[in-house]
Amino acid sequence: MSDMKLRLAVAVLLLAAVSCSRSADGVDYGPRYKVSGSDVIIDASDLLDEIPRHDLMMSASSLGVDWLYNDFAILFRTHSESMQSNYLKYYTYPESGTYYLYVRAIGSEQHTYGQYTDGFRIRLNDAYIDGIFGTTDRMEFTRAATIQAEKGEKAQLWITRITGRPSLDCIVLSKNPNLTEADLRKNQLPDYITQLREYDLPRTSCVKFGDLTGDGKTDMVVFSPGYSSYAYDNAGKLLWSWEAPEAYTRERSGFECPGLVWDFDRDGKAELVQWREDEEGEWLVLADGMTGAVLHRTPWPCAPHPHVYNNFRLAVANTDGVYPASVLLYSDCGQFQTYGIYDKELNEVWRHELHLKKDHLGHYFYAHDFDKDGIDEIVGGYRVVDAKGNILWSKLEDIYDNHDHADTYRFADMDGDGTDEVVIGACELGLQVRDAFTGELKSLAFAEHLQQMEVGHFLEGYDLPTVAAAARLYRNRQVDPYLLSQIYWIDAEGNQLFRWPASGLNGNPDIRKGDFYGNGKDVCFWNKFLMQPDGKGRLCCIGDIYHVFDFERNGCAQVITLTDGKLRVFGWTGAPKDGKPNDDPDFLKETMANHTHY
Numbered sequence: 001m002s003d004m005k006l007r008l009a010v011a012v013l014l015l016a017a018v019s020c021s022r023s024a025d026g027v028d029y030g031p032r033y034k035v036s037g038s039d040v041i042i043d044a045s046d047l048l049d050e051i052p053r054h055d056l057m058m059s060a061s062s063l064g065v066d067w068l069y070n071d072f073a074i075l076f077r078t079h080s081e082s083m084q085s086n087y088l089k090y091y092t093y094p095e096s097g098t099y100y101l102y103v104r105a106i107g108s109e110q111h112t113y114g115q116y117t118d119g120f121r122i123r124l125n126d127a128y129i130d131g132i133f134g135t136t137d138r139m140e141f142t143r144a145a146t147i148q149a150e151k152g153e154k155a156q157l158w159i160t161r162i163t164g165r166p167s168l169d170c171i172v173l174s175k176n177p178n179l180t181e182a183d184l185r186k187n188q189l190p191d192y193i194t195q196l197r198e199y200d201l202p203r204t205s206c207v208k209f210g211d212l213t214g215d216g217k218t219d220m221v222v223f224s225p226g227y228s229s230y231a232y233d234n235a236g237k238l239l240w241s242w243e244a245p246e247a248y249t250r251e252r253s254g255f256e257c258p259g260l261v262w263d264f265d266r267d268g269k270a271e272l273v274q275w276r277e278d279e280e281g282e283w284l285v286l287a288d289g290m291t292g293a294v295l296h297r298t299p300w301p302c303a304p305h306p307h308v309y310n311n312f313r314l315a316v317a318n319t320d321g322v323y324p325a326s327v328l329l330y331s332d333c334g335q336f337q338t339y340g341i342y343d344k345e346l347n348e349v350w351r352h353e354l355h356l357k358k359d360h361l362g363h364y365f366y367a368h369d370f371d372k373d374g375i376d377e378i379v380g381g382y383r384v385v386d387a388k389g390n391i392l393w394s395k396l397e398d399i400y401d402n403h404d405h406a407d408t409y410r411f412a413d414m415d416g417d418g419t420d421e422v423v424i425g426a427c428e429l430g431l432q433v434r435d436a437f438t439g440e441l442k443s444l445a446f447a448e449h450l451q452q453m454e455v456g457h458f459l460e461g462y463d464l465p466t467v468a469a470a471a472r473l474y475r476n477r478q479v480d481p482y483l484l485s486q487i488y489w490i491d492a493e494g495n496q497l498f499r500w501p502a503s504g505l506n507g508n509p510d511i512r513k514g515d516f517y518g519n520g521k522d523v524c525f526w527n528k529f530l531m532q533p534d535g536k537g538r539l540c541c542i543g544d545i546y547h548v549f550d551f552e553r554n555g556c557a558q559v560i561t562l563t564d565g566k567l568r569v570f571g572w573t574g575a576p577k578d579g580k581p582n583d584d585p586d587f588l589k590e591t592m593a594n595h596t597h598y
Contacts, residue, residue, distance in 0.1 A: 031091070032538065036187050038095040040173040042157070044074040045528070045539035047087045047168075053484065053503035054078075055085065058167060061564050065106065065139050067181075069170040070188050071542040072528070073106075076120060076134075076162045087159040091173070093149040100177055101145040104169040104184075105134035118164035122171070125156050134166025141181050147173070189570075193530075193540050193559075196552065197569040199236050207562060209551070209592055210261030210270035212239065212289035218551045219289075220567075221272055223257035225249075229274060231292060240292035245277055251308055256363075258312040261289065262593050264325050264344040273314055273327055275300055284329060286346055296346040301353075302333035310334055310358045315594040317341065317367035319349070319387040321374035324589045326387075328378060330365040337361050339380060340389065350389035354381075360402035363598035367589070368411045370420055370436040377436075379409055379422060384436065393439035404429050408598050412455040412465050414442070414492045423467065425450035431469055431490055443494030447471045448486070452598065454513040456522045460533040464492035468524045468531060470511040473504040481506040487526060489535045500536050507544075510597060514548035514557025517572055518579055525559055541570045549592040555579030557591075 032049075034041040048057075056075040060068045063075070078085060093099065107118030119132040122144070129145040149155075159168065172179060189195070201207070204222045212219040217234035224230075226249035231239040244252070260273040269289055276285045282300040287293060300312075311332035318324040319341060326349070327342040337360065340351030354361065361381030369376050370384075378385045382395040382405075399405065408425040414433050415421070421442060424432040430447040434440060447453075448471035459466045466489060473484040484504025489497040509527035516523050516530075523530060525545050529537030543561030551558045551569050556579060559570040582588070 035094050038175045040091050043070050043170040044168050045072045048501045050502045052085045056506045069184050073167045073169045075167045077165050085162050089157045093153045096151045099147040099149050099173045102172040103133045103144050104141045106139040106167050107134045107136050108165040109137045116163040118166045120166050121161035123158035193570050194573050196571045199567040206257040208259045208261040212270050214269040225253035227252050227257045242292050255309050256597050258314045260314040262316045298346040301331050301338045303335040308334035311363050313364050316589050317376045324585050339365050357402040359405050362406040364596045366409050395439050407451050410455045423455050425453045445490045445494040447488045452511045454511050454524050458524045510545050512548035516557050518556035543568050550581050553581040
């Protein structure tokens with residue numbers, strides 16, 4: 001056996017050993033289903049490891065029901081309505097005695113597809129249980145079987161004979177002969193995570209965070225698809241709003257809104273930097289965080305109307321080695337692209353302008369200190385420039401066209417030499433690791449269309465960082481769904497280790513990392529899942545993960561989800577009540593403020 005094969009084999013054994021037990025960070029994740037007292041609760045997300053590509057994840061809103069356990073279901077879709085799929089789940093009885101098997105499922109509105117009627121069967125060990133489930137368009141919670149079990153007894157549960165388009169919410173094995181949906185509602189989420197907050201917001205796809213009021217708590221600015229802005233305090237009280245003009249709302253609505261919340265004058269209250277427009281033109285504006293009043297403004301660099309809003313982005317940078325107080329602006333209006341630095345009064349310091357096709361420079365520009373002198377370098381568009389705008393290296397000329405642009409960047413010491421490398425998610429060019437000071441390609445890996453990623457010490461058995469590459473899997477646009485997503489796990493040398501799940505999941509989710517347990521070790525969150533030390537995901541929240549940072553200011557990172565006008569905050573149940581936040585400005589710049597979907 002080659003050294004590479006031996007190393008991978010050892011890694012697989014190590015991952016298997018921790019897949020259902022205590023991880024190196026001391027957290028007991030338990031089995032891949034919930035055990036609550038004597039109950040075993042298998043929600044649909046526990047079946048994702050081997051999900052067929054044609055089956056879909058569903059939420060309550062997408063399924064058209066009032067409530068789902070953990071807001072998650074799987075819509076079974078037999079291929080061309082003629083082939084049957086199967087799911088297999090192993091579990092162990094936590095106690096001896098009589099158990100009752102419950103199934104919560106629903107069929108589709110159509111009920112039948114040709115000769116195939118909605119429904120599925122369940123086979124427990126060596127026998128089918130009575131009944132067909134998911135046969136009507138009403139969600140039904142059915143007590144389906146009585147089982148005599150011994151503590152520690154292992155069982156096999158098959159979901160099989162699937163026809164039509166039924167959906168499974170959850171299966172429960174309980175010693176309670178009268179278990180109700182109300183009982184399930186009280187018993188959601190893994191035991192180590194809890195919902196802390198919930199906000200009702202205007203329609204949005206972009207929220208920025210910071211302390212607007214100066215009370216030490218996290219507030220937020222919510223942006224509408226048309227770039228209007230609404231400032232809220234930590235309690236959810238609306239502080240102020242600004243309404244964008246109606247003209248060109250449709251053109252703006254397809255893109256992430258440019259916004260940045262940051263305390264530029266260091267008075268304890270954050271300001272807002274954003275795009276605004278009035279009858280005089282389009283502006284880069286610095287506004288008072290408490291009132292929305294304009295403090296400074298300068299023309300936004302773009303062509304006259306009509307133009308597009310492909311990539312209007314804002315970040316904060318440290319360009320003096322003292323404090324991050326510079327605005328990094330990127331503007332791609334379709335006719336030309338520009339990026340550069342403005343000071344805290346929005347005076348332009350320097351700017352680069354290029355005339356390329358849409359997206360050729362990517363979607364976001366990053367500020368990161370590679371040489372540890374306290375001053376950020378500026379990264380984006382296959383280029384690194386210093387804080388004064390001098391080009392350190394450029395590989396832009398090597399890019400065939402705008403389709404191979406860099407979708408995302410991360411920065412990590414991939415080879416253990418003490419210096420961060422540039423890690424690039426490069427569309428169809430997959431994952432690239434380049435020297436931060438020369439641009440030399442150090443490794444590359446296939447990762448389909450790599451849209452987002454995180455880098456860290458996420459997996460057991462690896463001394464160097466691993467990459468969780470969130471790949472987009474495109475199909476014919478006439479296929480439903482035409483876009484799937486999947487995690488490609490890649491080691492520091494560019495070797496693809498494995499993928500999760502086996503087939504892609506519908507959607508284009510965000511991926512984020514953070515010190516969730518406050519122990520100095522980042523963990524990775526993707527879609528709706530906390531990625532486990534074996535590289536598999538486990539559902540950890542309700543809604544789609546949007547951001548991960550210390551929202552509660554207690555020294556632990558929280559998970560923020562954003563779905564259907566609801567922003568929710570989830571945290572570790574063991575978080576210290578008197579934990580101290582990391583207030584280092586450069587840390588907050590990179591973990592909280594400079595946040596993008598890309």
